[in-house]
Amino acid sequence: MEHSLFRYIVRHSLRQQIVLLIMTVASFPFLYIFLDLPKIILNEAIQGKDFPKTFFGFNFDQMEYLIVLCGIFLLLVIVNQAFKYIINVYKGLLGERMLRRLRYDLFMRVLRFPLPHFRRTSAGETIPMITSEVEPLGGYVAEAIATPAYQGGTLLTILAFLFIQDPLMGLAAVSLYPIQIYLIPKLQRKVNNLGKTRVRLMRKVSDRIGETIGGIQEIRSNDTAAYELADFSDRMNGVFKVRYEIYIRKFFIKFLNNFISQLGPFFFFAIGGWLVIRGELSVGALVAVLSAYKELYAPWKELLAYYQMKEDARIKYEQVVAQFEPAGMVEAERLLNDPAAIEPFTGEVVLSNVRLADEGEIQLLDGVSLHLPLDSHTAIVGGAGSGKHELALTLARLADPQSGRITIGGKDLATLPDAVVGRRIAFVGSSTAFFNMSLADNLLYGLKHRPLTPRELDDESRPIWERDLNEAKRSGNCEYDVRADWIDYEAVGGKGTEAVERRLVEVLKIVRLDEDVFALGLRGRLDPAAEPERAERVLKGRETFHQALADEGLGKLVEPFEVDRWNDNASVAENLLFGAPRGDGEDLETLTEHPFVAEVLSEGGLDADLVEAGRRIAATMIELFADLPADHEFFEQYSFISSEDLPVYQVLLNRIEREGVGTLDAQERRRLAGLAFRLIPARHRLDVLDDRVRDRMLTARRRLMDNSPDDLKGRIEFFDRTKYHAQSSIQDNILFGRVVYGQAQARGRVGQKLAQVVDDAGLRDMVMVVGLSFHVGSGGSRLSNAQRQKAAIARALLKRPDMMVLSEPTSAVDALEQVEIIERLREAMTGRAIVWSVQRPVLARSFDRVVVMQGGRVVQSGTPDEVDIDGSAYRRLVGDA
Structure with a gap:
């Protein structure tokens, strides 16, 4: 520059x-x-x-x-x-x-x-x-x-x-x-x-x-x-x-x-x-x-x-x-060079007198020499500061040694372009960066090297695309189209969306992330217009699920939505509108403020009943929670009113007691009615709505469903047992009702039965695919540490690398799961190299070879039996652990 x-x-x-x-x-x-x-x-x-x-x-x-x-x-x-x-x-x-x-x-x-x-x-x-x-x-x-x-x-x-x-x-x-x-x-x-x-x-x-x-x-x-x-x-x-x-x-x-x-x-x-x-x-x-x-x-x-x-x-x-000119910058050619053909690595990895020092000239690797066959699995063990992590970074070419040489199949690792190293070698550390996009996009990130299939352009969008491309050229920017198809289908093992989804589900099972993604999928949503076949399969699962509950005498655990029946386990707003909002970010309470809803409530005399119910709820909440500290957990679990709003309702109730309900303005009446709309009778057991009010609520429901104006109908998706509801999760679509409150272990038993029905109907993989659309948040913050580590291994495995280098990649994972993941990953990488810097030295016994590091040097190397001998450095590490 x-x-x-x-x-x-x-x-x-x-x-x-x-x-x-x-x-x-x-x-x-x-x-x-x-x-x-x-x-x-x-x-x-x-x-x-x-x-x-x-x-x-x-x-x-x-x-x-x-x-x-x-x-x-x-x-x-x-x-x-x-x-x-x-x-x-x-x-x-x-x-x-x-x-x-x-x-x-x-x-x-x-x-x-x-x-x-x-x-x-x-x-x-x-x-x-x-x-x-x-x-x-x-x-x-x-x-x-x-x-x-x-x-x-x-x-x-x-x-x-x-x-x-x-x-x-x-x-x-x-x-x-x-x-x-x-x-x-x-x-x-x-x-x-x-x-x-x-x-x-x-x-x-x-x-x-x-x-x-x-x-x-x-x-x-x-x-x-x-x-x-x-x-x-x-x-x-x-x-x-x-x-x-x-x-x-x-x-x-x-x-x-x-x-x-x-x-x-x-x-x-x-x-x-x-x-x-x-x-x-x-x-x-x-x-x-x-x-x-x-x-x-x-x-x-x-x-x-x-x-x-x-x-x-x-x-x-x-x-x-x-x-922007630090010492040791990577050459632009190494970063961007894209060879016409990238052959798989063969032979072995050879390290010859490799030395690595940090900025303070502290020796991290000191004359390391090793031979690692590309068809074997090697564990690297060592204590803190032993150099095992630095050795892993060097093998993945994420740290360039000051001297020495690393060759793979006779090729100097230092001279290979990133296009070769990035596709044939995978690295996973204890902490991995995730981008603020879907889980699927993060997992497929390692397969997006160059655009392979141009996007389809119509006559209207092509001139815009060409103009943008010309501007990129004139500005000296990258001319690749980020909206093209970048996925390396050769690494996936098949072309098309279905092949990618199958491969994703396969690697999730290998790293034991499938159950987590399945749970995310149940809470995820499906677009029936874009995926009608999948929506139809969920509807069949709904019927199978309710039939299974009836056959096994578990029907009392779920109260289904029925158009002519009140549902005690749903909120009052759900019972009135009998549906879910169509728009993202909109809630049922907002819809209850629609002029037509207000008209129906007023004509049925329900507006006064809801205000009175809200008044009684507010009085009960103040009586129960007035003396609790503002951060008490009961506010989160049981209260309709936040600790900050309690004084507001107290003032409102005092005025009602002095002057009567008739003095309330429209906004104050809506505030009290809003409390009633949030009530779930079976959960809160406040008994503020009698059977007479409920019957009139059902009458109002029918009128809303039959006579609502187009603008209101466009905002509510009414419950219909024969239809898939786009704004509800897959789980809610299968349940088509609410789990009954007060039944022992109802949620756990319903969840088990739902999972069984999903498995029997062959829907598990489909639900997992929906779970893959879950947005992981900034830096993967919506995933746990263990989930991020498993996802990082899955991302590396998706590339089908010739060598996978891992440095304590399961440090946040349960000990028993670590063993299982190692076994599954070794099976998936049969015939290809694994170099794993393990957190617990005892885990190295299941590998083909073990390398023991100490003070930046290799002090032992061989099979587990060869290094696990009395007085050896490996035995001391196992004993210390």
């Missing part, structure tokens, strides 16, 4: 800069005529005497001549502004393209950083450099050549005009410029140095904020908030002092510029007036000169601003480039 910003600009935008320069130079003749025209209007059209005048072969009297000249003046205004508009738009386009290129170049360099660099530099420092710090550079790139050319050319044109009118007036105009040219750079240099300091300080502030967010748990648990605030205040004080000094110096520069510019009219009035009085200069020429001098200040001011911008951009660019 170019170290000089100007060279970077010339290298990537020379042609566009030349186009800007040509347009700029082409505008100067029109500018000169525009400056000279006021003098002609005054001297010839307004004060002239010899009329009619001939102009372009036509004769004009005085008024006609004035109108023609004014018309030309207006035309020149349009022409000059059109030049400015076209130049500015082109500059904006060029600036955005170059900014896009620069950010792309910086991001690609991040991908090339050596891994140890990320231990020294946090994301809090790197992210602002790519996003906010380089933002001004885009503006400067567009101005780099065009602005000094345009503004300098404008300045010279105006000065030429002044000197042509009178040399003395021209000298008066330029007399003060040398002072500014001498002083401004000296003052600006100090401002630039302060700007560098400000940028460095703000990076450290940004880094500290990132550390604080990451360590918020430690801050809260150790009561160090006051210390953190003091530290932040101290850092901001340093920033404040630098910025204040910048303001003082910057505005002094501005004061100096404005003062000198205001001296110009003094010279013009004095010298110009003297020349007019002596008859050596016409009034029209003086007016034209004054007008031209007024125009002179604008380009000079722009040139000064450009100088400040240039220095600021130069500093930012140099600082950014320095941060």
Whole structure:
């Protein structure tokens, strides 16, 4: 990457800069005529005497001549502004393209950083450099050549005009410029140095904020908030002092510029007036000169601003480039080279005298030499600081040794492109990054190397795609289509969605993540319009499930939804509307506020019943929970009202007691009715709705289902035993009812029966596929540590690598499950290499070979029987464990 910003600009935008320069130079003749025209209007059209005048072969009297000249003046205004508009738009386009290129170049360099660099530099420092710090550079790139050319050319044109009118007036105009040219750079240099300091300080502030967010748990648990605030205040004080000094110096520069510019009219009035009085200069020429001098200040001011911008951009660019050139960067060719054919690894992995040291030159691997056959499974064991983790990183080429050599099948690992290493070797550590997308997308991430199948484009979208592709080319960005099909189906073992899903389910079972994903799938949703066959299978499962409950005498555990029956285990809102909201983020209580629902409730007299039920619920809640602390678990489990809202309802009940329910306004009545709508009779057992109210509620339900207006029907999906409900989970679709409250172990027994029915109907894999659409959250935060580790192993296994390198990948997994996962993974990787840095040395006994590390050296190597002998390093490790 170019170290000089100007060279970077010339290298990537020379042609566009030349186009800007040509347009700029082409505008100067029109500018000169525009400056000279006021003098002609005054001297010839307004004060002239010899009329009619001939102009372009036509004769004009005085008024006609004035109108023609004014018309030309207006035309020149349009022409000059059109030049400015076209130049500015082109500059904006060029600036955005170059900014896009620069950010792309910086991001690609991040991908090339050596891994140890990320231990020294946090994301809090790197992210602002790519996003906010380089933002001004885009503006400067567009101005780099065009602005000094345009503004300098404008300045010279105006000065030429002044000197042509009178040399003395021209000298008066330029007399003060040398002072500014001498002083401004000296003052600006100090401002630039302060700007560098400000940028460095703000990076450290940004880094500290990132550390604080990451360590918020430690801050809260150790009561160090006051210390953190003091530290932040101290850092901001340093920033404040630098910025204040910048303001003082910057505005002094501005004061100096404005003062000198205001001296110009003094010279013009004095010298110009003297020349007019002596008859050596016409009034029209003086007016034209004054007008031209007024125009002179604008380009000079722009040139000064450009100088400040240039220095600021130069500093930012140099600082950014320095941060993005750490030692040991990966070559771009190694990162992006894509061989036509990638052959599987064969033979063995050979490490010859491999040495690895950290930034402090502490030896992590010290002369490691090993032979690892690619058809065997090797366990690496060792204590803390033994080098076993570093050996795993080196084998996966995630750490580059300082000396020594690693070959695979005779090929030097260091020279192979990432396209080979990333597809033939898989690495799994104890902590793995997950992206904020679905579980399936995260699992398939290791299969997305290059786009293999272009996306299908219709006549409407193709021009947009081609335009976007051309912009990517002009900006030097990647030309791959991120919306194409990137999945490596050869690694999957079959092409198409079904093959991918089968493979995903297969690896989930190997790593024992299938039950978790199955549970996620039951809580997930299916789109019946997009997947009608699967929805139909769920409906068949619904009938099978209810029939199985009836056959086994378990029907009392689930109360199904029936259109003519009240459901004690569903909420009052569900009983009234008998359906689920169609829209995401909408709830049933919101739908109860629809005007038609309110009308039906009012006509049935139910509005008063619901308000009264809400009043009784509020009184009961206040009586039960008023004396409990705000964070008591009972609020979460049983209360309709949060601890913060209890006083509000207390005030409301006191007013009802004094003045009666009739004094409540519409909002207060809705608040009380809302409590009644959340009531689940069987769960809460408050007995605030009698049979008479329930019967009228069923009547209101029927009217809502039959007569609701289209806008309300479009927002509710009414329960129908013959239909799949898109907004309900798969589990709720199969249950088509509610588990009965109060029955011993009802949920567990229903869950077992539901799982059995799903298995018998052959729906398990389908449900797991739905579970794969679960969004894992930022960094996989919605998954447990054990789930993330299992998913990481599954992602590596999906690639079908020739060698899988693992470093304590199951540290969060239950001990018995660790053994099972090792057995299953070894079976799945039969004939291919596994190198596993195990957490517990005893686990190594099930591997083909064992490597014992100590102090960065290999102290034992061989079969489990060969290393597990009296007094051996391995035996000591097992004994210590």
